[in-house]
Amino acid sequence: MAKDDFIGATSKAAGGWGALKSCGKQLLGSGAPLAGMKAMLQANQPDGFDCPGCAWGDPEHGSSFEFCENGVKAVAWEATKRRATPEFFAAHAVSALRGWSDHDLEQQGRLTHPMRHDPATDTYVPVTWDEAFAGIGAALRAIPPDTAEFYTSGRASNEAAFLYQTFVRLYGTNNFPDCSNMCHEASGVALTDAIGIGKGTVRLEDFELADAIFVIGQNPGTNHPRMLADLRRAAARGARIVVFNPLKEKGLQRFADPQNKLEMMRGGSEPTSTDYFQPRLGGDMAAVRGMAKVVLAEGTLDRAFIEAECHGFDDWRAVVEATGWPEIEDQSGLSRAEIERAARIYMNAERVICTWAMGVTQHRHSVATIREIANFMFLRGNIGRPGAGLCPVRGHSNVQGDRTVGINEKAPEAFIAAMEAELGVTLPRRPGHNVLAAMGAMLDGSAKAFVGLGGNFARATPDSALLAEAMPRLDLTVHVATKLNHSHLLPGRSGWLLPCLGRTEIDRNAAGIRQIVTVEDSMSMVHGSGGINLPASEHLKSEIAIVAGIAEATVGTGVLDWAALAEDHDEIRAMIARVLPSFDDYNTRVRQPRGFWLRNPASEREWRTPTGRANFGADPLPHRTEWQEAQAGQGAFVLQTFRSHDQYNTTIYGMDDRYRGVYGERRVVFMHPEDLRAMGRAAGDRVDVLGTGGRVAEGFRLVPYDIPRGCVAGYYPELNVLVPHDAFGDRSHTPVSKSIPVRFRPAS
Template sequence: MAEGRKMGPDKASAGGWGALNATERQLGRQRILVKGNRLLLSMNKPGGFDCPSCAWPDPREPHTAEYCENGAKAVAWEATAKRTTPEFFAEHTVTRLRGWSDHALEDQGRLTTPLRYDPETDTYQPVTWETAIREIGETVRGLDPQRVELYTSGRASNEAAFLWQLYGRLLGTNNFPDCSDMCHATTTMALPESIGVGKGTVTLDDWAQCDALFIIGQNPGTNSPRMLGLLHDMAKRGVPILSFNPLKERGLVRFTDPQSPLEMLTGRGQTISSHYYQLRTGGDLVAMQALCKLVIEADDAARAAGAARILDVDFLAEHTHGFEAFADFCRALDWETIEHYTALTRQQLEQAAAVYCKAERVICCWGMGITQHRNGGDAMQQIMNLLLLRGNVGRPGAGACPVRGHSNVQGDRTVGINKTPTEPFLQRMDAAFGFTSPRPWGHDTAECCEAVLRGEVDAFLALGGNFFRAIADTDRVAAAVPKIGLTVYMATKLNRSHLTHGQRSYILPVLGRTERDVQAGGLQSVTVEDSFAMVHASTGQLQPASPECRSEPWIIAALAKASVADRAPIDWDALVGDYGLIRDKIEAVIPGFENYNTRIREPGGFHLPIAARERRWETKTGKANFLFDPTMRDADDDEPSRPHFQLMTTRSHDQFNTTVYSYNDRYRGVSGERMVVFMNEADMAAHRLTEGDLIEFTTVFDDGIERKVGGFKVVAYDVPPGCCAAYYPETNALLPLAHRDRRSNTPAAKSVPVRITAMAPGAPASATPEVSERLPDRVPLTVPQS
């Protein structure tokens, strides 16, 4: 049996020496072994820089090494000694580079100079900053602002994002496709309907007081590894940790803490999940309703017996709306339906409900396993219903905890990257800057892509990211991009989106989070907001990768001066010379940022106000709402007994978003390969497949468009029948734009309906880019044997 496939609690451990070895190997490959290790000691600490990877919060008293394996890889990737110079682009046409893998493109190193696409030679060629800014500014100024799209990556700081939305609104548009639209916009849209706020209600202090934790559709071992340290400590002190996830993820099974000398010496580690429930993909919605049913029925029995109540009746009476209707609905749920849709037994769910009823303080956390479903918002609201039953919102040690992905994806939305701005926000913007902001709502990511397909985009400007590789329906949308008149990409490294360009295209090299940002007023700090609504400062430590790299605020201000300088009395040079002045403007526009420049100096930063944390419910009813759709049974499909599979797109352990650090996935036992599909062995047998066979995916979606991707090797894995998993972004072409959450337009990437067909031996992989000879770690698929 291959390690990482049928993995059980005794088979493997996350972290440990494997994490340390992987960190050192990546630092070595990027030629910064000594410098990188020294740099890491300044990460996630007061006076240092914030991790450019995930959005896990920083403790007020950090460890000596306050970073994780994947954060260290992100730093190595950014602080690399490798450079992508004009000579590289002179040697490689864009057409040729499109055949390279994602890893090969980014592994060339940091961009060093502004570039402009030359259609005659099919290459990017160096251009001066002055010329690039002038040409971009002149072009954008003459366009219909409703045909301009301004994308924002979650890596952007609060200061850069705030200037970016100011620039867009001066242009006259609210078209702000954002990376959160691809992940946690479901939280932003659905959570306010329940409790009045689109953010979590907990802090790190609550985690220390929690006495039961429910993890639903989230994989911390890969997506937010520093969370494993808290899980380790909670499990060690006996806190029940209940994980609901279709895949058996190593980080949720066992973790060896690199901070513990004893565990490193013995290699034993700590069991993380006290209970692990491998429910069917999309079964979270009914599973949460089943838990609510059990809790309500336990309270019914207690009340009939004259015993102590299970429900927090005082909280329900004072703070909630709609409980009785929801309770009646839950009581009427039958167990045949529940087991059918969840693939969990009644006994398993009774076990989980018993833990919930016993605990005084419960935190529920979730990730994209909830948000990236067609009815993900509805599933999330059932999680909130469970929390509300016993008053587990707005008191110490309890609450809702959406775990965001990129480091400042939450902060960008807070400071105004929003296609649907509120009127009070726009009024404060107008007063602060002396102009009238546009009122018509703009485009999110899905709507931007639809506009591209319709030929209604004249300019696409990206503040970081890899937009055209990360989106749904990648092949269809990318084919329409050459019709766009202008594409502009601000980036640290070359990626596939830069090769998906418009008629005129520019790549502008930016400073990384690790680098010193010196402006007229001296060394600057930027700020970010983590998943727990904590805002803190980040100050780069390294010299820039090139003298030609510019900060994102500098670039935005330069574009503004070139295109909208006459539309408001704004001293752009002053704002860029001292980012404290940008923060003053944020404070004037957005509530909660009072004394901004002072409070970011506090260790750990400051917490933005969350009304629901204080049991103030900014909803239409003025209370926390029990919400449910009585006709809905599944997060994506009403019938689980279907002839097709539900495909989960997922990251490998050596990956962050579209950045692929290597072809290895240590935690799933795969090395040297990404074109794999993880399948249940019974499903393999039913389809007459054996390990190593090649298959082709075909999307089952009725819109008249055929979506096929082939060349995936079958790997047997512990996953529920009818479900399978494969890596993102290689499977994005299978995901229809229209297959998305109904509130937020977030793509339903965690449950794509597909058929699987065996391919003949030697058949070509239909959507696999050629792999450059520059990849030393590209080797045949090997899976370690136990």
Template structure:
């Protein structure tokens, strides 16, 4: 790919807060650039409102009643990006072949605009050419019929609605497999595994109102200003109440330091800022288990624990207690990168708190010991009885807007998480019960050739996963690639050996008019609340189909007719799909349609652990005895660094909105490596020098990313940071979380070549 930086990138430190005029100026840049300013401005007033649309960016909770402007900087960018006036028409592909387009940056590809026609790759001309929808469905169906079901993957990105996701998983199971990887496999599967084993549910227990009654927040590995900026409203309120906000994060992120509320006229006029973190501890990458062990050790030694809760509601406390007390402080300090005094300071604040929320993101989940990270955080909460009471509980911050909801309605490769017996009863077929492929296993199948076809419901799979080069090589050998998308991305530019189809769909913000009239869809936020979403914008092209219509088209062309699966009726009226979801998942979705109308702010689907019901083998919440203090899965060695991959402020997942990482003072480039000043000197390097990162996985495979500019930055010693997805080629496929298979992108072993 081409180098992704200007001739003269700028590295001037940014001194402003999160929010404030910096956010306003950022929006003033992107909204006019997309040349649809009037429509975008009007739609922003509907964003995350009960009668509006759910943001296509992050999954953070939506308050009721909402703020006057219930959108953040990145959410507004996502809206402008989706309803841009730019178009990728058939003329675009006549001008640009795929070989050329593969040299374009991620930013330039998506900036080209919205896809307008269904397209098929023509190998003779190396171009996409227009094909009718009927031809596309027939050809895809014919290919799928000729393949063994186990060789086909049905991937789902995190933005597809509950209705589409339900149809997608049903199609896969009717076809004969549970190869249903999704973006959870890349980020929060460690949460799903860790929380399920510890407290019996795979999701967090907190709700938005818990922020009103907590007096402490433990915050691990989550960059709020970039990944979920609307949460800053809750953190600001907590901080103004004088509650403790204790942050553990390798980098000092501006949103966790100070915030100016763009919706507060006084703060905007005066430049007033709200300090967020009361303590900020720069734990080394992979050192969180050690830091949490130190907190637990202090709490137990000082008898600052809830004995009654532990006795009544937990199992296996004694071995956990004994292990923690036997752990030496020298080991804790070495592995956490923090002095004992700092850990004890955090422990004292947590110890005196009555109700604590534990917020975390991929800084915990994307490590080899990611599941242990999650369960160790649960251990801290259990010590103080901080699950199942107001103002307390685990709060994993999910990424994409409906990634949690997809799992709720059956997007999973695991039989025990899907209502297969209920599906059998409802649709009169024998669902597969063999475990399907997750993301890592799907990548392995693409590489070794056992995966023959890949159908993608959104997303940019080939760019988002580890082992990029080998995955792309394997992708080119597929019999079939089907990409359902709104915009062009790199995954669309790797043609399969057989057929390659690019199917454009309506976006969530656009009007979805079917036989039953305008259609609403639903999504689930990070706090398990279900919301309506209604698009009203004129579609980007009259040739677009809705996601449910595309799924139904593929299903009808592929599967034998089934009188119990009325695909066309479902496409005509999405309320019928919600009725099916209610039948399949009555414990979550009883009276689905009625509850949506009765509770315009969204309804909570319920959570047993929040009521102190523990759906575990012992019937109680489980303490985990940590085996190791280091979550990285590899040992320290001379010249070996721990690479953290991260997002910029101008990015959401693999979508790049621009080249300004404002908070980190990096502008005009993404080709950087952030290094500690002392590490730069020890390595014999200098700021501004161009270097190459090389994998140090010691598996005899050459992985490297070059043309990276060294930037001096406040990073813990022995750690470096660089952007995702540019550095994904450095992550071995085998370097993933144990049990959950989440790629361990927050601690990758690398060396630096000057």
């Protein structure tokens, strides 16, 4: 196959001059380059704000100039001088705005006034905050609490999320559809079973000590670029970086550090991986099982760890030994020789980290896959010691923190009991709705209200076309946001749009005191964050103040003085510390440089599981993966959705994806060149993508790419119309956005 068959030869490495040019473009395009640069100089610094670009950890030594292209884009996007004013909304009917692209909506700039949808004119009209809170409170009081859905984006701070869940539980429901339901829910379920806590066990310093790092199903170059510097440093000191990813990604091959002046002058770059394997979609579990099979056969086990710390080893070993190599090779798409090579890297390393992201978590068998990763790491005691451990990498900057402080539709009994002791009332215990259950309630008409604390629910969810029909049938929709997005264009009978301060903006209380909030990164570090830019509008309120205003209008002040909590965030943190012992002395510790670490018992080999040990999971491989199912059907493929490089979740910064060689458009499908030829198609041809149940995504351009045959890929949210809301991970209920059966037809 000719090298030119693969697109993407425009850049040889991630980072470099391309990253600097992109940063400059974003800052200049915002109309506020000086404010953006000033903000970036304060990102992740002790007296500044926590970067909203991702959840990757910050170095504790605090001397690094730690920001990246994603951070610049996020800050420039928020610091823009563009404004979506009442005049803009008066000139554009909501129904007309629905035809705009995600990018064009966000380019209108920051929301400036609280707004109410006027059905008579089909426009948003400005209102006062008092009118908004009163109207929302009256609508919520008029319906049964369990018919309301309260969504949370991982952008929300610990303080906003804790206050939000307090209000919602006092209101009378545990309906907490959360962005984590769509990404790392499988990690939480699997790790809780395996090690007794649903979080990773490593800290950033462990990456400086590991002899091998296994990177499975993630693309740091686009999703969390600061990780590339840590991988590059590890490779430079001799660690083996072993990648399992269906697509060849620039960031997982080489990285040119934009902060290395000599390297930039010479046009150089350094490797971010030493070994790269391309499993088929859904084949990670088989690949890990194959490596485990090799380790078991070689007998290079940490028997002392297994005997003293683990439960279920013999049952799992029997399952592994019964799994044949033909099944492993067919599901994984890797040869036995490749798997044996990766296993020997593992066996020769004294300290190993395994890290993964949504390429692992968005399949039917994701929980079983992560259990298998944990099993593999238990074999040589690679948990609970320096330079080794399990590391799920979250995307949004506080998706992990929101769950820690109570955004959980099935909160543990200990948490509910502690909340009751704090508040002096009885709270509901019946399980609430996750994202897919909330969608189901909207689709069957049992949901009456939706309140969104950030995010773009209608575009982030599966079956987005169905949801777009269901949301306007609700009695109430409320969106707390910084910019306009498609969810806001689906107002219910009573629709409200409430503008909030961004992470980079100063929040002062009535006494003029600058408030801070906190977030938790993927390494369980809790950081303080205080904005430095002037607010985009004098009418903006913080997320905390908005939650407090809705809460007071809905449940009153008999239990809590909501206004007082909004005025002094220290009081919210004091509540959190009383409810969650791990946050003791919260207000003091969060003001220390770099914040503080939430202790992870499993990292110290304390297993809070029913067995009191680390648990092996004895799941069989799937009977057939979606790839195997697709191969059984003529002309079928399996699709994964992912981000472009100019994107953060559903936020579209621009129309380019330079690491994959795509410019100026987003309606593309990446496909192996031989699959293109077998279909009788050529690069650039337009097709409609056909999902199950009559789902169609129209007018996509075919792009040749280095990806396993039978697998294809494309961007969300455009392809979310193909993801069935009733297809989800076993036990995780996470959408199967990485294993969608599809076919193609000529573009209609």
